[in-house]
Amino acid sequence: MTRKVATRWIVAVAFVLVLTSCTPSVPSANPTEVDDSQTLTIALELEPPDLHVDRPTNGLLVTAWIREALLDSLFGVSKNLEYTPELLATEPTVTTNGDDTVTIEYLLRSSLSWSDGKPLTSEDVAYTFERLIEGCAKDPDGSIVDAAGVDDGCVFERRDRSGVDLITDFQVKNETEFSVTLASQYAGWKSLFGPIFAKHAYGETSAELNENLLEMTGPDGVLPSSGPMTFGGWARGRAIVLARNENYHGSTSPDARNQGVAYVSNIEIVFSSDLDSQVSGVLAGEIDVVMASPDETLDRLGNSSSFVLAAEPGPKFEHWALNVLNPHLANPEVREAIAYGIDKEQVVSVLYEPLFGNRIDPEGLGNSFWMSNQPGYINHQSKYETANVSEAERSLEEVGYEKQEDGFYSHPELGRLSLRVTTPPGNRLRQLQIELIASQLEKAGIEIVIEPGPQNFFAETIASEQALLAASTQGAEGDPTVWDIAQFSWTSGPWPGNIGTIYRTGGQQNIYGFANDEYDRLLNECNAEIDTAAQVICYNELDTFATTLDQGPDGLFSIPITQQPSYFGYNSEFVSTVPIVSDSVAGGPLANAADYQLVE
Numbered sequence: 001m002t003r004k005v006a007t008r009w010i011v012a013v014a015f016v017l018v019l020t021s022c023t024p025s026v027p028s029a030n031p032t033e034v035d036d037s038q039t040l041t042i043a044l045e046l047e048p049p050d051l052h053v054d055r056p057t058n059g060l061l062v063t064a065w066i067r068e069a070l071l072d073s074l075f076g077v078s079k080n081l082e083y084t085p086e087l088l089a090t091e092p093t094v095t096t097n098g099d100d101t102v103t104i105e106y107l108l109r110s111s112l113s114w115s116d117g118k119p120l121t122s123e124d125v126a127y128t129f130e131r132l133i134e135g136c137a138k139d140p141d142g143s144i145v146d147a148a149g150v151d152d153g154c155v156f157e158r159r160d161r162s163g164v165d166l167i168t169d170f171q172v173k174n175e176t177e178f179s180v181t182l183a184s185q186y187a188g189w190k191s192l193f194g195p196i197f198a199k200h201a202y203g204e205t206s207a208e209l210n211e212n213l214l215e216m217t218g219p220d221g222v223l224p225s226s227g228p229m230t231f232g233g234w235a236r237g238r239a240i241v242l243a244r245n246e247n248y249h250g251s252t253s254p255d256a257r258n259q260g261v262a263y264v265s266n267i268e269i270v271f272s273s274d275l276d277s278q279v280s281g282v283l284a285g286e287i288d289v290v291m292a293s294p295d296e297t298l299d300r301l302g303n304s305s306s307f308v309l310a311a312e313p314g315p316k317f318e319h320w321a322l323n324v325l326n327p328h329l330a331n332p333e334v335r336e337a338i339a340y341g342i343d344k345e346q347v348v349s350v351l352y353e354p355l356f357g358n359r360i361d362p363e364g365l366g367n368s369f370w371m372s373n374q375p376g377y378i379n380h381q382s383k384y385e386t387a388n389v390s391e392a393e394r395s396l397e398e399v400g401y402e403k404q405e406d407g408f409y410s411h412p413e414l415g416r417l418s419l420r421v422t423t424p425p426g427n428r429l430r431q432l433q434i435e436l437i438a439s440q441l442e443k444a445g446i447e448i449v450i451e452p453g454p455q456n457f458f459a460e461t462i463a464s465e466q467a468l469l470a471a472s473t474q475g476a477e478g479d480p481t482v483w484d485i486a487q488f489s490w491t492s493g494p495w496p497g498n499i500g501t502i503y504r505t506g507g508q509q510n511i512y513g514f515a516n517d518e519y520d521r522l523l524n525e526c527n528a529e530i531d532t533a534a535q536v537i538c539y540n541e542l543d544t545f546a547t548t549l550d551q552g553p554d555g556l557f558s559i560p561i562t563q564q565p566s567y568f569g570y571n572s573e574f575v576s577t578v579p580i581v582s583d584s585v586a587g588g589p590l591a592n593a594a595d596y597q598l599v600e
Helices: 002-022 061-068 122-133 206-213 274-284 296-302 331-339 346-359 389-398 430-444 467-472 497-502 517-527 532-549
Strands: 037-042 073-078 083-085 093-096 102-107 166-173 175-183 228-235 241-243 266-271 289-292 307-309 317-320 409-411 418-423 447-452 483-493 556-561 567-572 573-579
Touching: 002 266, 061 175, 102 467, 122 166, 122 175, 122 206, 166 317, 241 447, 274 289, 274 296, 274 567, 296 307, 296 346, 317 430, 331 389, 331 430, 346 430, 418 430, 430 447, 430 483, 467 567, 483 497, 497 517, 517 532, 532 556
Parallel strands: 037 266, 037 289, 418 447, 418 483
Antiparallel strands: 073 083, 093 102, 102 175, 166 175, 228 241, 241 266, 289 567, 307 567, 317 483, 317 556
């Protein structure tokens, strides 16, 4: 134990020095006043650019993971990928009115409070709603205009306002009761209100809220939290410290072991893309918990008697995103040739089974709406599970491609079939996966050029202003040449409509250039369906637009590879208890952060 505490003391002092010398405007947790033996250290791969989860260019899951410890929502998400009441006392009452509008009545838990001691009430929920819709254009019924991907006037930076755009009325009845009325049924109504913001502290306008969320800090200092931790300080390029929220009202999650305040005094989140350093830190007792993408260096942890693997596959999945605005990829036959050339079973057996055993479906993944461990899952890419070189070559030759002496195909007008693949940096397993798939596609005559992406991957590549403009206008504006193929992870669920909005025509996250009126119409139908069995059927049909050519030649722009849990585990010599982690936007290592316990 002595070595661990001594090491942490050095890290804490260095952290304070960095904070005071480099970022004096950001409040620090002042670890010198805290019992350092009650500081838990978590290592994460990538440092977020900011803590504004809804900023379209902030595509890092780690941003949402950190906010999970700071801000509660009306609903949480369980390990079974189901919504459960979080700030709510009970399940809301949903009533379909005579005019087909829907009224939802909510009841907050009693005695909720912010970390500064102020009560958390219905007024805070109303404030959050007002910030979401400030400046948005409105329909005659009072709801905001659903205008994804265009200048809709909305001030608050938010990837998607699906469902929120249906709200025609919001009524505060008292401190704990409020209701909303929707213009029609909405299957994803439990996702309407994500984190709730404090009316008294987060800014009078949506513009101020945008600014304050960047570092969870406003003019009066650190923003108050409703979760088990509060924001302590940020040493850019090094770490973030979270401090225990002494006024935490406790968790009601079915996964939470601790219903009270956090056991640990502080959580230090250190950032390092060097997985070998992370592994060494865990083995040396300098890092308690690691949540990284699997990597071949992490098998060293598997050989450690003190390391406990606690990974649970969630709705996060790796996929190859195809830019249909690329001249080659505009041909459905080329996209299908790529699908035929990839051997998902080999990817899983070579890269994932050694780390996760049977946690991952050996056939890989063939659906982007449902994961393989969910009841609604259907493998829509079953014919692409293993490589089929002859079918890949047939697809290419059907549209005029000819194999050259070096074994790669070329088109008389489009030239050599050479495609760039880019990916976020710092993920060795993903790099190995791309290298393996590139070798598979080489056998089918498709040349893959690997281009590691910049540190701020999304903002500078697939979600850059010019790339998104090209995608939303199908190449009429912007720059469609920014990227060809990208490998990264999307998160689907717990409500499948989450991924559905990504593919919507002109959507802020529709990077693919896909635009289909029939898809948009069906998406609205699926989102309005409240019967669970009918939802499964509807969303599975939607998935076929993205993962197959069954719905037309503009499909098959997404090739899911595998469901991907992060490598989540801890050093049992120093940590006795960790939370149950659902690896998703609403999960990560800081969901139920109050559960962490250190060995006494």
